[in-house]
Amino acid sequence: MPTTSGSVTVSAPGKINVCFLVGPLLPSGYHRVASVYQAVSLLEHVTATATDEPGIGLTVEFTPGSVLAVQARRQLDSGVDLLAAIPRDATNLAARAAALVLAASDWDGGVRLHLSKAVPVAGGMGGGSADAAAALVACDALLGTALGTRALARLGEQLGADVPFALLGGVAVGLGTGTELTSALAPVPFHWVLLTAGFGISTPRTYAALDEHRQAVAGGPGPEHIPVPAPPAEVLHALRAGDPHRLAAVLRNDLQEPALTLAPRLRPVLAEGLAAGALAGIVSGSGPTLALLCADEDDADAVATSLGHRGLDAVPVTGPVAGAQILSRAGT
Structure with a gap:
């Protein structure tokens, strides 16, 4: 049973889809996909604190020193508040995650969440999903529900397709709507440079643009008749071999062209x-974050430095990394 002074802090990673194939549109509004996820070292942090008052409170900051924080300061000078785009009410994924765990607990008080964000907002890297995964783990530890990995993953599926992977981390193949996960081997780190855009793209809009394009090209069958995809073996072989050159040749994202069409300013940035x-570049998920694959750590640092000198917000990261992890407990 928690105490009113108890708190738990958990980290969870952002992700890159090194391969993302989009299949048919389902009646639920989701698509069947075949994704190969890689968790990377850009982390969200969530601290959950038990409160006597029922309900869920939520505060948010951008992680001090992160590129996201730098972008936020720069845009605030121009009258744009990036933090304002993040809901503080019950619609926030982390708050929804906390509500699910509270419902499974014996605690008659509430929970206060503090989110420290470094993953781009609406950036195609699953930042909101990482928040939800971290909140699930933090509240489970805080409230003593001991739900276990499988039960937390099932709760995560209710919140979003990327939440179960943020819990798992590493590298995984995602089928169905992305939640049917199978871990994959990637024994050595890959080195990436992330180019963060400072603006977001609506994931539903990107999928809709893909469906519209496919129907226009096909001239007949709708998006529900697209074949069900399977993850290409060559992607998994490249990851298992730890070969960035081999992986660079097989990176693929079906949402890339729709994202670049919705945000054409990204095309010259990718070329830069x-x-x-960089060995290759890809739109991360539904965009607009760009992920550049590099040969090694030194090359990633050099690419990030070069792009930084050109005024771009470039962040070197590695992957795979672990999923949601408890970092600290206090008074529980």
């Missing part, structure tokens, strides 16, 4: 990344 020395 390749010109700076």
